[in-house]
Amino acid sequence: MMRCIVSSKALxxxxxxAMISAATLADEPVRVESLSGTVQFRVNPGxxxxxxxxxxxxxxxxxxxxxxxSEAVLVQSGSKFELKSGSQISLKAGTREPKGLVxxxxxxxxxxxxxIERQPDQFSVETPFLVSTVKGTRFVIVSNDxxxxxx
Numbered sequence: 774m775m776r777c778i779v780s781s782k783a784l785x786x787x788x789x790x791a792m793i794s795a796a797t798l799a800d801e802p803v804r805v806e807s808l809s810g811t812v813q814f815r816v817n818p819g820x821x822x823x824x825x826x827x828x829x830x831x832x833x834x835x836x837x838x839x840x841x842x843s844e845a846v847l848v849q850s851g852s853k854f855e856l857k858s859g860s861q862i863s864l865k866a867g868t869r870e871p872k873g874l875v876x877x878x879x880x881x882x883x884x885x886x887x888x889i890e891r892q893p894d895q896f897s898v899e900t901p902f903l904v905s906t907v908k909g910t911r912f913v914i915v916s917n918d919x920x921x922x923x924x
Contacts, residue, residue, distance in 0.1 A: 843858055857886070867894060
């Protein structure tokens with residue numbers, strides 16, 4: 774029989790490393806990596822839309838929309854959200870902190886390519902017609918007035 778002896782210091786070190794890793798995920802804000810055309814955001818549904826610029830940090834929660842012939846790439850902690858022309862999403866964080874890790878997205882309409890880094894909790898996208906929940910993967914959702922499709 775083989776014995777595995779682990780010191781309490783080693784266990785404490787592993788626990789500390791896990792906490793630091795989780796805190797790092799939550800501390801990275803959503804950033805606009807690139808955009809073309811007209812892209813806008815608002816923090817609250819009643820607010821007026823404001824222009825987004827490349828490199829800008831966006832709070833969560835926030836609504837983001839792309840106009841016709843416009844695109845935006847948002848990044849956070851290794852995950853990427855690529856909004857295509859004529860799309861609108863709402864970012865929801867797992868906490869109320871403006872830099873909290875985005876764990877839910879409401880995709881109102883349009884096409885969005887998602888590349889989700891493995892997350893400690895589930896990540897979900899909701900449209901008017903479906904909910905997709907993942908831990909980490911790549912997928913595309915197209916949503917319009919009559920249906921939604923995930924691939």
